[in-house]
Amino acid sequence: MKDIEELFARSGGPKPRRPLRADFTHNVMERVGERPNRRRIARILEIRYMKFFTKPLIATAAITVAVVAGGTATFAAVGGWPGVSAIFGGQHNLPNSDRIVRVDTDNCIDPHALNMPDVEKQQNKHNTEYYKLKAGSKLTNDQVVRMVRGNCFTQQQAAYDQNALQAALDKNPLNKNAVVGGYIDSEVTAISDTSISITSVIPYNTELRTVKQTFNHIDPDVFVYQSPNKLSLKDIKVGDHVSVKYRATGDALSHSETIKPDQINTDEQIIVAIFKNTADATAAVNYEKYNGSEFVQVASCDHDGGYCTYEQLLNK
Amino acid sequence: MYSMQDKDEPTLIAQTLSGDTHAYGELVDRYKNALYHHCFAIVRDEDVAEDLAQETFITAYYKLHSYKSQYRLSTWLFKIATNKALTWLKKAGREIAADDELIASIASSHPGPDKSAEYSELHEAVSRLKADQRAVVSLYYWQGLSYQEIAGVLSVPIGSVRGWMSRAKDQLRKELL
Numbered sequence: 001m002k003d004i005e006e007l008f009a010r011s012g013g014p015k016p017r018r019p020l021r022a023d024f025t026h027n028v029m030e031r032v033g034e035r036p037n038r039r040r041i042a043r044i045l046e047i048r049y050m051k052f053f054t055k056p057l058i059a060t061a062a063i064t065v066a067v068v069a070g071g072t073a074t075f076a077a078v079g080g081w082p083g084v085s086a087i088f089g090g091q092h093n094l095p096n097s098d099r100i101v102r103v104d105t106d107n108c109i110d111p112h113a114l115n116m117p118d119v120e121k122q123q124n125k126h127n128t129e130y131y132k133l134k135a136g137s138k139l140t141n142d143q144v145v146r147m148v149r150g151n152c153f154t155q156q157q158a159a160y161d162q163n164a165l166q167a168a169l170d171k172n173p174l175n176k177n178a179v180v181g182g183y184i185d186s187e188v189t190a191i192s193d194t195s196i197s198i199t200s201v202i203p204y205n206t207e208l209r210t211v212k213q214t215f216n217h218i219d220p221d222v223f224v225y226q227s228p229n230k231l232s233l234k235d236i237k238v239g240d241h242v243s244v245k246y247r248a249t250g251d252a253l254s255h256s257e258t259i260k261p262d263q264i265n266t267d268e269q270i271i272v273a274i275f276k277n278t279a280d281a282t283a284a285v286n287y288e289k290y291n292g293s294e295f296v297q298v299a300s301c302d303h304d305g306g307y308c309t310y311e312q313l314l315n316k
Numbered sequence: 317m318y319s320m321q322d323k324d325e326p327t328l329i330a331q332t333l334s335g336d337t338h339a340y341g342e343l344v345d346r347y348k349n350a351l352y353h354h355c356f357a358i359v360r361d362e363d364v365a366e367d368l369a370q371e372t373f374i375t376a377y378y379k380l381h382s383y384k385s386q387y388r389l390s391t392w393l394f395k396i397a398t399n400k401a402l403t404w405l406k407k408a409g410r411e412i413a414a415d416d417e418l419i420a421s422i423a424s425s426h427p428g429p430d431k432s433a434e435y436s437e438l439h440e441a442v443s444r445l446k447a448d449q450r451a452v453v454s455l456y457y458w459q460g461l462s463y464q465e466i467a468g469v470l471s472v473p474i475g476s477v478r479g480w481m482s483r484a485k486d487q488l489r490k491e492l493l
Binding site for chain 2: 004007008009010011012013014015016017018019020021024025027028029031032292
């Protein structure tokens, strides 16, 4: 009898009769370029930035592109600030006690609408979204709606703000190729012309963590903004909710492989932009926290109780 | 500036997540042949294998934010590819029959003439395995995944992987007597 193990080790796998076509990679890249998911991914990354602080260099590199290079005109603002809405549309329970919550939205971008040719066509439209909550989830329907609305709001805000931020950052050569990071939502606890203290609720791994930080360096040309209006630093008050963006100097985030958000040396960071938020941004943080654990967005299908996750649909 | 080739995988992933499609192109280049060969080992059709590999990369791109870095990227890609290949077989309602052309191709794909018959015999026997067994064999012997990783790829307990592999080897031993 032949030794199967030895035979496998020597043989290698069966070889196709032809190599991959030369344009394989090109075709893949063309197809991924067709779909409008990049902004969603970039925005998630900004939140995940906090989750991935165990690998700080990766995170900083990612944020560099997400914020500095990511603000190209792909998601150009059109007209004024769009009002977003998300209202409760109904609920029913599945046989396995999972709960389906319907949310009717306006002016939101469905991040899973992979087949839409471009994002702009996804905006300013009415949509019905379904969320499946696992049996026993303590999240109320109202909380789900608020999180969806918050998520919708911050996506829209990101689309509008990205261009404004990009334009502001481009004015300062120091920002070119700089590491720029930031938080989705923070509460201002102290502010002066030269420093700002914030408390941030940050998704970190699987929990929300409260982090208190003081930044003692604010760029003289700091860009202060509340969509769609430019503000000044004096317009930011204690108690405001903001999203700060900072430029890191040196290898501020590379000292430790186990650095945590509350251990970042803020002396090596310079605040370059402050966006004034609404409460929706906080709800969006919760969306990120619970998405995938307590709830998942689903769509109608002919199996799994009539509601499939987008992952299931994508793999189908 | 360093070239893409110099960049480590986590950096390329991070850059991809931030919208840098060039970085993703580099990842595609790194794994495209492995995925193509793995898909081919399961579906035994070059055109289908190439389509499945392409679909794998497209799916992976849009799901990259859900990729967990504690796993190897290659393992995750193989998971997607294997699911697609097995789904394709189910949808097509077919098992692969090793035809003469296929056997000839297997034999001609190996440089050592004295060994090619032996290898083709093995590949022919593998092609007659059930699809899930074929997937396990390909992942373990030809793609270098551990049983634990394969269990993750196929979303089954490790005992199932061992069982499939054991039955696969039993059948192969019988056929290669």
